[in-house]
Amino acid sequence: xxxxxxxTLLALLFTGVMLGGVVLTHARANSVAVIGEIQDSACGGxxxxxxxxxxxxxxxxxxxxxxxxxxxxxxxxxxxxxxPATFAAEKVMVTGTLDRKTRRIHVTNIKPRT
Numbered sequence: 039x040x041x042x043x044x045x046t047l048l049a050l051l052f053t054g055v056m057l058g059g060v061v062l063t064h065a066r067a068n069s070v071a072v073i074g075e076i077q078d079s080a081c082g083g084x085x086x087x088x089x090x091x092x093x094x095x096x097x098x099x100x101x102x103x104x105x106x107x108x109x110x111x112x113x114x115x116x117x118x119x120x121x122p123a124t125f126a127a128e129k130v131m132v133t134g135t136l137d138r139k140t141r142r143i144h145v146t147n148i149k150p151r152t
Contacts, residue, residue, distance in 0.1 A: 070136045070143065072114060073151055074107035076125040082106050083113040090127035097123070105132050105143065118145035125150060 077088045078096035082104040097103060103122035105114040116122055116132065122145075129151045135144040 068135050068138065069133075071131055071133045072105060072107055072136075072143065073129070073131045074105045074112075074114070075127065075129050076122045076148075077104055077106045077113075077127065078102070079104050079113075079115075083111060088127050093126045094123065097126075105130070112141065115140065115142040116145055117142060118148075121145065121148050124148075 075087065076093075077083070078093040078101040080096040080101040081088050081093065083106050088106075093101075103116050103119055103126075105116055105122075106112070107114065114132070114136070117134075125148060131149050131151050132143055132145055132147070133149075134146045136142070137144070
């Protein structure tokens with residue numbers, strides 16, 4: 039192997055390691071744990087508390103599940119639309135990865151809060 043080939047391989051390896059580190063750092067930087075209430079998108083953020091029956095009805099009619107954080111008055115879209123139904127109108131902690139531009143959380147876990 040020539041010196042040039044060896045240096046090229048080392049440069050590629052270094053670049054790969056650096057890019058991998060940037061991707062991992064970026065993913066960690068967007069990890070969130072948000073406490074709020076599971077609401078439907080039709081009513082989400084319009085009240086500090088939404089009725090669970092009403093929320094389920096709205097979702098059946100085309101709305102989708104969101105997380106409303108009342109302290110910042112922020113509504114987060116949730117990519118998981120099955121698990122939140124279990125917690126309709128309940129206070130929960132949602133953990134996942136946040137896309138800050140769209141305020142959409144890729145949900146990894148939802149736990150009830152009291």
